[in-house]
Amino acid sequence: MAQSPKQPLIETTDLVKKFGAFTALNGVSLKVYPGEVHALLGDNGAGKSTLIKLLSGVFAPTSGTINVEGKTVSFVSPRNATDAGIGTVYQDLALNPLASVTRNFFLGRELTHFGGPFGLMKMNEMHRIAAEEMAKIGINIADPEQAVGTMSGGQRQTLAIARAIYFGAKVLILDEPTSALGQRQQMEVLKTIRRVQKLGNIAIILITHNEIHARLIADRFTFLSLGEVIGSGTSDDLKGDDIKRLMAGGAEIGDLAKELAV
Amino acid sequence: MNAPVASRQESDRHERKSWLKSLFARPEIGPVGVMLLLFGMLGYFSIPAGEFSLNPFAGEGFNALGIRNNLRVISQLTIIALGAGLLIIAGEFDLSIGSMIGFAGACMAMILRWGFSIVIPYLSFEGGLHIEFFTLIHIPDVSPLGAIGITLCFTLFFGWLQGFIVVKSGLPSFIVTLGGLFFLRGLTEVSLRSFNHRADQVKGATTVTEIPDLKNIINLPGHGEIEREAAKALPEADLLALMKDVPADVIASIAERLAYTYQRVADAKTGIIATKGVKPLERALENAIESGNEFMVTTIRDKIANFSIEPVVPKTVTDADVARAYIDSISSARPVADFFGGDILQPLFDWLYFPIDWNTNNFGNQFASGLYSCVMISLILCMVCYVMLSKTQAGNWIYSTGGNITAAKANGVPTNKVKVCLFIFSAFCATVFAACQVFEVNTADAAKGNLKELEAIAAAVIGGIVMTGGFGTVVGIVVGAFIFGLAKEAFFYIPGIDGSFYRVFLGLVIIASALLNENIRKRIMGAI
Numbered sequence: 001m002a003q004s005p006k007q008p009l010i011e012t013t014d015l016v017k018k019f020g021a022f023t024a025l026n027g028v029s030l031k032v033y034p035g036e037v038h039a040l041l042g043d044n045g046a047g048k049s050t051l052i053k054l055l056s057g058v059f060a061p062t063s064g065t066i067n068v069e070g071k072t073v074s075f076v077s078p079r080n081a082t083d084a085g086i087g088t089v090y091q092d093l094a095l096n097p098l099a100s101v102t103r104n105f106f107l108g109r110e111l112t113h114f115g116g117p118f119g120l121m122k123m124n125e126m127h128r129i130a131a132e133e134m135a136k137i138g139i140n141i142a143d144p145e146q147a148v149g150t151m152s153g154g155q156r157q158t159l160a161i162a163r164a165i166y167f168g169a170k171v172l173i174l175d176e177p178t179s180a181l182g183q184r185q186q187m188e189v190l191k192t193i194r195r196v197q198k199l200g201n202i203a204i205i206l207i208t209h210n211e212i213h214a215r216l217i218a219d220r221f222t223f224l225s226l227g228e229v230i231g232s233g234t235s236d237d238l239k240g241d242d243i244k245r246l247m248a249g250g251a252e253i254g255d256l257a258k259e260l261a262v
Numbered sequence: 263m264n265a266p267v268a269s270r271q272e273s274d275r276h277e278r279k280s281w282l283k284s285l286f287a288r289p290e291i292g293p294v295g296v297m298l299l300l301f302g303m304l305g306y307f308s309i310p311a312g313e314f315s316l317n318p319f320a321g322e323g324f325n326a327l328g329i330r331n332n333l334r335v336i337s338q339l340t341i342i343a344l345g346a347g348l349l350i351i352a353g354e355f356d357l358s359i360g361s362m363i364g365f366a367g368a369c370m371a372m373i374l375r376w377g378f379s380i381v382i383p384y385l386s387f388e389g390g391l392h393i394e395f396f397t398l399i400h401i402p403d404v405s406p407l408g409a410i411g412i413t414l415c416f417t418l419f420f421g422w423l424q425g426f427i428v429v430k431s432g433l434p435s436f437i438v439t440l441g442g443l444f445f446l447r448g449l450t451e452v453s454l455r456s457f458n459h460r461a462d463q464v465k466g467a468t469t470v471t472e473i474p475d476l477k478n479i480i481n482l483p484g485h486g487e488i489e490r491e492a493a494k495a496l497p498e499a500d501l502l503a504l505m506k507d508v509p510a511d512v513i514a515s516i517a518e519r520l521a522y523t524y525q526r527v528a529d530a531k532t533g534i535i536a537t538k539g540v541k542p543l544e545r546a547l548e549n550a551i552e553s554g555n556e557f558m559v560t561t562i563r564d565k566i567a568n569f570s571i572e573p574v575v576p577k578t579v580t581d582a583d584v585a586r587a588y589i590d591s592i593s594s595a596r597p598v599a600d601f602f603g604g605d606i607l608q609p610l611f612d613w614l615y616f617p618i619d620w621n622t623n624n625f626g627n628q629f630a631s632g633l634y635s636c637v638m639i640s641l642i643l644c645m646v647c648y649v650m651l652s653k654t655q656a657g658n659w660i661y662s663t664g665g666n667i668t669a670a671k672a673n674g675v676p677t678n679k680v681k682v683c684l685f686i687f688s689a690f691c692a693t694v695f696a697a698c699q700v701f702e703v704n705t706a707d708a709a710k711g712n713l714k715e716l717e718a719i720a721a722a723v724i725g726g727i728v729m730t731g732g733f734g735t736v737v738g739i740v741v742g743a744f745i746f747g748l749a750k751e752a753f754f755y756i757p758g759i760d761g762s763f764y765r766v767f768l769g770l771v772i773i774a775s776a777l778l779n780e781n782i783r784k785r786i787m788g789a790i
Contacts, residue, residue, distance in 0.1 A: 097787050
């Protein structure tokens with residue numbers, strides 16, 4: 001597994017987020033290192049979504065700090081987070097299924113011959129870059145003019161990840177990338193994540209429900225429950241039923257079995 | 263043996279299409295087929311009667327005048343279909359196009375007719391409570407460019423307002439622009455009625471007439487600005503004086519052309535007289551053959567063989583004729599009015615008439631003088647829209663706004679701006695359409711443009727624009743407009759059929775196209 005350098009790429013300290021009287025996150029601290037996959041696990045309502053929304057600039061934290069490469073940042077919009085190098089790949093992937101691979105890859109950031117929205121696009125260069133960037137993390141697209149709608153779920157995921165990396169993401173937040181995919185597609189996505197991990201300079205935060213996937217790919221784990229960190233560690237620290245127990249919010253499997261037996 | 267699973271890649275399953283296959287996968291392929299069918303129909307039903315068809319409209323579909331008229335209908339529709347189509351690609355509708363045409367036309371015509379005023383209404387108590395108007399500014403003489411500019415201020419503002427309401431409220435654009443449809447039509451009628459209280463117009467009429475024929479105003483040496491017809495009606499002495507400064511070779515070429523035209527007219531007359539003379543003899547011959555009178559048959563045959571008439575002597579070309587023809591050739595002193603309402607490609611139509619003898623009516627005269635200028639305007643708009651939609655960043659934004667608005671927003675596309683700009687563009691197209699009409703016919707009517715919004719949407723749908731947005735091309739829109747325009751004409755040329763069948767036909771085409779478009783969309787989305 002990749003060695004952990006001393007300097008974390010992104011670090012949160014005592015993040016608190018309150019929505020009125022409701023405390024969604026209650027002091028979450030997290031360190032993510034480059035070249036590592038950091039799995040963020042937890043049940044529904046554990047606060048995973050709130051945490052990534054804080055990291056990607058959708059919400060501002062009530063208190064606590066976010067440091068990127070040692071510098072404290074405060075985001076007021078998702079744009080700020082993107083500029084700071086935090087790329088979020090949401091579940092819906094933010095793709096236009098009717099448009100081509102290239103058009104999606106450069107959506108909103110097209111390369112043009114001259115400035116302004118009416119500048120002609122450098123279509124050939126864009127085709128080339130899109131194909132190259134996707135090849136880097138493992139998918140050779142036959143035709144950059146292919147509509148995204150005709151691609152498989154795994155390919156779409158790769159497109160969204162390649163796009164985020166190309167546009168300067170140092171921290172990649174993947175929001176349940178394997179849900180709603182078939183077995184084979186899930187493996188494709190995990191392979192893609194592994195290739196990104198091997199690039200060595202990108203930190204990946206992987207949100208997932210699937211402990212098997214997490215165990216296959218993650219170097220470090222953080223478990224959330226009811227807005228708090230209930231456990232964390234490297235893959236070597238956590239063994240056997242630990243992960244399963246923490247996934248279920250800290251309850252012992254034995255207790256669960258007892259409850260179900262009633 | 264199958265290749266091992268691990269070495270196979272997902273991308274191997276997507277075959278790169280050959281150019282022929284990708285041609286048939288294009289969204290325009292269906293509409294292009296329908297267009298070719300219509301061309302065929304129009305072609306078949308307009309070939310001369312006799313050999314292939316029993317058609318009274320011999321060759322009218324594709325003669326010079328037919329092309330002039332067909333292209334006018336098609337290109338006018340193209341102008342508004344571009345506005346409507348681009349907006350549909352971005353996922354919104356504009357139902358106010360037709361009313362916008364009426365409004366813009368009336369606005370332009372009123373400014374050209376009576377000038378531009380800014381008035382302040384106020385309540386007056388003298389002689390009963392009523393509203394009076396205080397005129398703040400009055401500019402009596404506004405140039406065509408000024409009239410178009412002022413009209414654009416109103417229409418573009420209204421386009422912006424509709425777009426603004428749609429993006430800020432999140433209401434369906436269908437409802438907002440439906441409101442615009444009624445509002446603008448009503449506003450047009452109300453304004454026309456209230457302004458037509460003036461003495462020089464029929465009270466309460468919703469039309470503006472007697473606008474000077476601006477595109478035909480010319481700068482005549484010694485006479486200043488004058489309408490072409492008025493210049494041609496000048497006394498002969500003035501006309502001859504005018505020609506003194508014209509170079510001799512220009513005069514010679516005009517005289518040559520006139521001589522040619524007069525000869526053609528004379529030939530045509532001779533032909534008509536000859537046919538009139540021979541027809542009764544031929545009828546008599548048929549009767550004689552029927553009755554078996556050998557003597558009569560030979561006599562009449564002889565008469566027909568020796569039938570001859572004096573050829574009609576062509577008119578002599580006078581200096582005044584040359585001067586009038588010269589006046590026709592002077593270019594307009596109002597280039598903007600000429601740009602919108604004039605003719606283009608006159609040299610081409612002259613060439614069709616003079617060297618290749620194809621642009622000639624039954625009386626030997628030149629049939630069509632050129633194409634309507636709206637053909638050129640729609641071509642310019644098409645090219646601009648084509649480049650913008652398929653080659654620029656803005657085009658990608660339009661597609662993504664209609665295709666998946668959340669994705670577009672997440673990637674930083676200013677979707678609201680895109681939508682508002684396209685509402686403004688749709689209003690712009692309607693205004694251009696109105697300008698073409700006003701400067702061409704020099705009248706305006708509050709009822710102009712009725713149902714045009716639906717025709718524009720229909721043309722866009724026929725051309726492969728998907729109603730839910732995100733898919734379609736400019737080429738498709740043009741093909742759709744062609745189908746719409748050709749259907750109107752082709753059905754008129756079919757003998758013995760009600761002309762309104764074109765609507766039945768178009769109705770079916772619209773539904774078929776919408777089904778086809780939906781099928782293509784689903785195939786791309788991966789649903790089939």
